[in-house]
Amino acid sequence: MGDPDLPAVDILREEGVAIVAGSVTDLAGVTRAKYVPLSRLGAFTRSGMGVSPSWSVFCVDSGIAFTPTIGVAGDLRIRIDTEDLRVIEAGVAWAPGVLADQYGEPAVLCTRTRLAVAERAAADRGLAVKMGAELECTMLAADAGPATSEPWSPYGIRTSLDRSAFLVDLATSAERAGLSVEQLHTEYGHDQLEMSLAPDTPVATADAVILARIVLSRVASRHGLRISFSPVPFDGAAGNGAHLHLSLSDADGPLLSGGDGPHGLRADGAHAIAGVLDTLPDLIGVYAGSVVSPLRLKPGNWAGATACWGLENREAAVRFVAATPGNPHGANMELKLIDPSANPYLAAAAFLGSALRGIDRAMDLPEEIPENPAQSDIATRPLPLAQPEALDAMETSQVAAELLTSDIVDALVAVRRYEQKTYGDQPPAQICDAVRLAWTC
Ligand code: GLU
Ligand code: MG
Numbered sequence: 001m002g003d004p005d006l007p008a009v010d011i012l013r014e015e016g017v018a019i020v021a022g023s024v025t026d027l028a029g030v031t032r033a034k035y036v037p038l039s040r041l042g043a044f045t046r047s048g049m050g051v052s053p054s055w056s057v058f059c060v061d062s063g064i065a066f067t068p069t070i071g072v073a074g075d076l077r078i079r080i081d082t083e084d085l086r087v088i089e090a091g092v093a094w095a096p097g098v099l100a101d102q103y104g105e106p107a108v109l110c111t112r113t114r115l116a117v118a119e120r121a122a123a124d125r126g127l128a129v130k131m132g133a134e135l136e137c138t139m140l141a142a143d144a145g146p147a148t149s150e151p152w153s154p155y156g157i158r159t160s161l162d163r164s165a166f167l168v169d170l171a172t173s174a175e176r177a178g179l180s181v182e183q184l185h186t187e188y189g190h191d192q193l194e195m196s197l198a199p200d201t202p203v204a205t206a207d208a209v210i211l212a213r214i215v216l217s218r219v220a221s222r223h224g225l226r227i228s229f230s231p232v233p234f235d236g237a238a239g240n241g242a243h244l245h246l247s248l249s250d251a252d253g254p255l256l257s258g259g260d261g262p263h264g265l266r267a268d269g270a271h272a273i274a275g276v277l278d279t280l281p282d283l284i285g286v287y288a289g290s291v292v293s294p295l296r297l298k299p300g301n302w303a304g305a306t307a308c309w310g311l312e313n314r315e316a317a318v319r320f321v322a323a324t325p326g327n328p329h330g331a332n333m334e335l336k337l338i339d340p341s342a343n344p345y346l347a348a349a350a351f352l353g354s355a356l357r358g359i360d361r362a363m364d365l366p367e368e369i370p371e372n373p374a375q376s377d378i379a380t381r382p383l384p385l386a387q388p389e390a391l392d393a394m395e396t397s398q399v400a401a402e403l404l405t406s407d408i409v410d411a412l413v414a415v416r417r418y419e420q421k422t423y424g425d426q427p428p429a430q431i432c433d434a435v436r437l438a439w440t441c
Contacts, residue, residue: 275358
């Protein structure tokens with residue numbers, strides 16, 4: 001009975017799949033989806049499913065940040081590829097989609113396409129790129145309040161074993177969904193959890209981040225829990241990061257090791273780190289631009305809120321991880337500033353694009369800060385940490401437009417300004433309450 005062009009239908013039917021989801025992640029960082037019955041999979045891949053262009057400017061709540069160019073008229077399609085399909089729970093398969101126009105051309109606001117463009121730009125320079133992702137999140141009770149009230153023990157064997165049935169189900173479900181989980185642990189913050197994913201090509205990694213959020217959220221609900229991917233779920237509590245690790249190689253091998261620069265950096269590796277640091281003020285609105293993000297970007301939170309780099313420095317925006325026997329994936333730079341309110345495709349595109357720009361311009365690597373930047377004598381460039389300043393910097397930035405297109409920057413500014421206008425004047429605890437579940441999948 002299956003579509004002759006789509007043997008996938010027969011395989012999925014045998015696996016008990018009845019409906020197929022195709023998702024896109026919007027500029028507020030929220031993932032949205034349309035579903036078809038399995039028999040319509042062919043239409044999802046060939047024509048796509050219709051969505052309003054306003055999907056890109058939906059906000060963290062039910063608001064829509066219409067812009068002069070994005071209104072109520074027009075239509076786009078979510079298109080998926082059968083190769084990306086994964087079974088995410090009984091009867092349901094999912095694939096990450098692209099936003100396309102009715103002729104199949106990528107829509108200007110498609111962030112997955114934007115990351116693919118950055119990936120191609122690296123390939124055009126003869127560079128292979130790998131990205132790894134860490135997902136920090138907070139377990140909540142079913143009513144979205146705190147999951148536990150007893151004292152927490154960071155990375156505690158007690159706090160993890162108390163949840164072992166959930167963690168076992170999580171590891172099994174993640175493997176079944178095709179995720180390559182590197183580590184799983186309870187984190188520093190109360191009820192906080194972290195799952196890290198093995199490095200892969202950038203689009204594959206951003207897809208895996210969305211899949212991992214779906215798996216985390218769904219498995220948690222089977223155990224009477226909910227998961228918050230808010231940068232700060234409760235005012236005053238530890239924040240959730242969405243750190244990305246980046247490594248680059250050319251025909252001669254890795255750029256971040258094997259050279260005679262600091263910690264073995266090759267010249268282009270040093271330029272790449274310099275490029276990432278150079279664009280931080282312009283791109284903080286991409287990496288950590290939500291109304292709740294500034295509550296996390298504080299000294300002492302290991303959130304990388306200072307524009308500097310340093311070997312294994314967890315307070316630096318860029319933590320350098322050297323090639324050692326303890327690090328089988330090789331040297332990489334970790335951008336700690338990113339939080340889970342960011343669209344992972346866009347954050348990865350900005351991160352990679354900035355590194356390539358640093359290489360193109362042979363940018364000088366600033367002095368390393370090897371210690372806590374708050375106690376260092378070495379001066380750093382201030383970052384626009386408050387949301388209004390971050391958005392102003394991004395809106396007027398030539399670099400942001402160059403790396404992400406001015407259409408994306410304008411739409412991103414619109415959704416984040418909506419947050420500022422709606423919630424910006426509220427006390428922090430109220431802001432945290434309002435968006436605690438905004439990024440849950
Ligand atoms: N939770 C911290 C953050 O907000 C990161 C802690 C860590 O380094 O793992 O980014
Ligand atoms: Mg962590």
